Amino acid sequence: MIKVLVSDVLGDAGIQIFKDTDGIEVDVNTGLPPEELKKIIGDYDALVIRSATKVTEEILDAAKKLKVVGRAGIGLDNVDIPAATKRGVVVMNTPTGNVVTTAEHAIAMMMALTRNIPQGTLSLKAGRWDKKKLQGREVYNKTLGVIGFGKIGSIVADRARGLRMRVVVYDPFVTPEQIQKAGFESITLDELYAQSDYISVHVPKLKETTGLLDKTAFAKMKDGVMIMNCARGGIVNEDDLQEAIASGKVAGAALDVFETEPPGECRLFELDRLICTPHLGASTREAQTNVAVAVAQQIIDYLINGTVINAVNVPSVAGDLLKKIGPYMAVGDRMGCLQAQLADGPVNSVTIEYTGDFKGMDMAPVSTAILKGLLTPMVKYAVNSVNAPVVAKDMGIKVTESTTAEAEDYTHLITLRVATEKGENVVAGTLIGRRDIKVVKINNFRLELVPEGHILLIFNKDRPGAIGGIGTTLGRHNINIGRMHVGQEQDGEHNIIFLQTDTQVPPEVIEELRSAQMVNTVTPLEL
Ligand SMILES: NC(=O)C1=CN([C@@H]2O[C@H](COP(=O)(O)OP(=O)(O)OC[C@H]3O[C@@H](n4cnc5c(N)ncnc54)[C@H](O)[C@@H]3O)[C@@H](O)[C@H]2O)C=CC1
Numbered sequence: 001m002i003k004v005l006v007s008d009v010l011g012d013a014g015i016q017i018f019k020d021t022d023g024i025e026v027d028v029n030t031g032l033p034p035e036e037l038k039k040i041i042g043d044y045d046a047l048v049i050r051s052a053t054k055v056t057e058e059i060l061d062a063a064k065k066l067k068v069v070g071r072a073g074i075g076l077d078n079v080d081i082p083a084a085t086k087r088g089v090v091v092m093n094t095p096t097g098n099v100v101t102t103a104e105h106a107i108a109m110m111m112a113l114t115r116n117i118p119q120g121t122l123s124l125k126a127g128r129w130d131k132k133k134l135q136g137r138e139v140y141n142k143t144l145g146v147i148g149f150g151k152i153g154s155i156v157a158d159r160a161r162g163l164r165m166r167v168v169v170y171d172p173f174v175t176p177e178q179i180q181k182a183g184f185e186s187i188t189l190d191e192l193y194a195q196s197d198y199i200s201v202h203v204p205k206l207k208e209t210t211g212l213l214d215k216t217a218f219a220k221m222k223d224g225v226m227i228m229n230c231a232r233g234g235i236v237n238e239d240d241l242q243e244a245i246a247s248g249k250v251a252g253a254a255l256d257v258f259e260t261e262p263p264g265e266c267r268l269f270e271l272d273r274l275i276c277t278p279h280l281g282a283s284t285r286e287a288q289t290n291v292a293v294a295v296a297q298q299i300i301d302y303l304i305n306g307t308v309i310n311a312v313n314v315p316s317v318a319g320d321l322l323k324k325i326g327p328y329m330a331v332g333d334r335m336g337c338l339q340a341q342l343a344d345g346p347v348n349s350v351t352i353e354y355t356g357d358f359k360g361m362d363m364a365p366v367s368t369a370i371l372k373g374l375l376t377p378m379v380k381y382a383v384n385s386v387n388a389p390v391v392a393k394d395m396g397i398k399v400t401e402s403t404t405a406e407a408e409d410y411t412h413l414i415t416l417r418v419a420t421e422k423g424e425n426v427v428a429g430t431l432i433g434r435r436d437i438k439v440v441k442i443n444n445f446r447l448e449l450v451p452e453g454h455i456l457l458i459f460n461k462d463r464p465g466a467i468g469g470i471g472t473t474l475g476r477h478n479i480n481i482g483r484m485h486v487g488q489e490q491d492g493e494h495n496i497i498f499l500q501t502d503t504q505v506p507p508e509v510i511e512e513l514r515s516a517q518m519v520n521t522v523t524p525l526e527l
């Protein structure tokens with residue numbers, strides 16, 4: 001049974017998908033304090049969260065079976081992604097399901113702010129008729145500055161255009177041409193501050209964006225500007241905002257998100273010109289159904305089919321791509337595993353060459369599969385496609401990759417060179433047909449080996465009787481040979497023999513083979 005824990009409120013449609021899937025058991029346990037979550041997380045293969053659960057290194061340490069964290073929504077600042085990656089846990093989000101809803105919330109906040117709707121509601125309910133005091137402003141013909149032209153920012157810009165606002169955009173990672181093509185002006189941040197009547201932030205919370213709107217930024221803005229933050233708490237510095245509103249520089253602000261959530265006591269709340277919502281940006285029925293369904297399907301697809309969609313710490317391998325490169329990932333994994341057993345001492349470098357028609361294929365997942373195969377026998381913890389590149393880096397292994405379209409003997413060939421202090425081993429592999437994995441070269445030897453099961457790799461002198469002697473020794477110990485491949489050294493006098501046996505060959509028999517005449521070395525391999 002695959003066990004899924006839902007630790008934040010998730011739309012029913014998502015929970016139902018888990019319940020309807022054979023082999024999956026789902027528990028919903030929301031609002032757990034960290035120490036409670038830590039106690040139970042060890043039982044689960046998957047964790048579904050929103051913005052409340054903090055997936056810290058400590059939680060991940062306790063999550064011995066965890067394979068995937070699925071975020072029903074976008075922001076992942078509550079997940080320690082490097083720690084998850086190191087432990088081989090896929091972290092995925094649902095990047096599109098709530099973007100319209102959140103953009104609509106930003107527009108709603110702007111309208112509520114400019115027309116004093118929350119203040120009007122409060123004063124009316126308190127028995128007042130503050131018609132004069134609560135006079136507002138039109139947004140028509142005003143300038144909206146959008147910081148961050150991603151999925152949400154671009155929708156906000158589009159909806160503001162419908163309100164007949166002039167929209168200016170700052171996003172250093174989107175080309176001015178793209179912004180202009182969408183019908184908006186791309187300007188610098190300082191220009192945006194100087195020109196905007198309203199500013200809405202739609203950037204992720206990063207080191208560079210934390211405190212982006214601070215006292216220095218407010219000083220560059222128009223007097224009477226209004227600020228909206230439906231992105232992440234702390235992108236707008238709360239203390240500086242409080243001062244800027246109190247001084248009248250900023251005419252008002254609308255916050256959906258806070259530096260600490262829930263914020264508890266907050267000086268900003270003393271200001272009439274501050275309106276707020278408790279992180280409601282994504283909270284519509286539609287968005288919650290979208291993200292719940294998406295996260296459930298993605299998690300199931302990953303745990304059952306190995307399909308990776310919308311992961312932030314591992315390349316996506318989905319649908320058509322998986323069909324195309326999945327078999328090469330299997331080739332890579334076997335080659336890595338074979339190289340691990342051939343390696344004499346710690347690995348210094350790994351060189352991966354893709355030769356032939358790999359056009360249009362992103363080979364990153366194959367390279368990761370190679371590293372996974374190679375590193376698995378070398379480390380104590382589980383290596384998978386998520387943490388393999390990090391593990392290689394931590395071990396100081398230099399990984400290089402190249403692709404050449406010119407095919408030689410095979411239409412697709414993967415060559416893997418692994419170097420240690422003592423030298424380099426070269427293994428080349430391919431697919432015959434759609435699924436048959438063949439290792440076609442080991443160092444100087446050409447062969448066609450099916451890399452599976454118990455294998456003895458024997459180097460011997462290419463003399464009459466050598467192979468017969470090996471067969472007789474194994475037969476005497478009742479060990480049946482399933483397959484045998486003999487490769488001849490190019491222009492040499494040695495053979496390489498791969499013997500696939502039905503059972504593992506005991507160490508004393510290996511010693512006996514080693515002492516036989518004409519046998520140079522015997523290496524047992526488990527593939
Ligand atoms: N309030 C809520 O309930 C919700 C909040 N969010 C938050 O909204 C924000 C935006 O989300 P998406 O549009 O989906 O993200 P996105 O990744 O599609 O877009 C972010 C944009 O910010 C830009 N950017 C990055 N650094 C920047 C910088 N220093 N200056 C200017 N632009 C910069 C990027 O180039 C990108 O275009 C995120 O912080 C997300 O967590 C998302 C959903 C719901």
Ligand SMILES: O=C(O)C(=O)COP(=O)(O)O
Pocket residue numbers: 050051052072073074075076098279280281282283
């Ligand atoms: O998707 C996001 O990034 C959000 O901020 C939404 O947060 P929530 O799922 O409502 O806690």
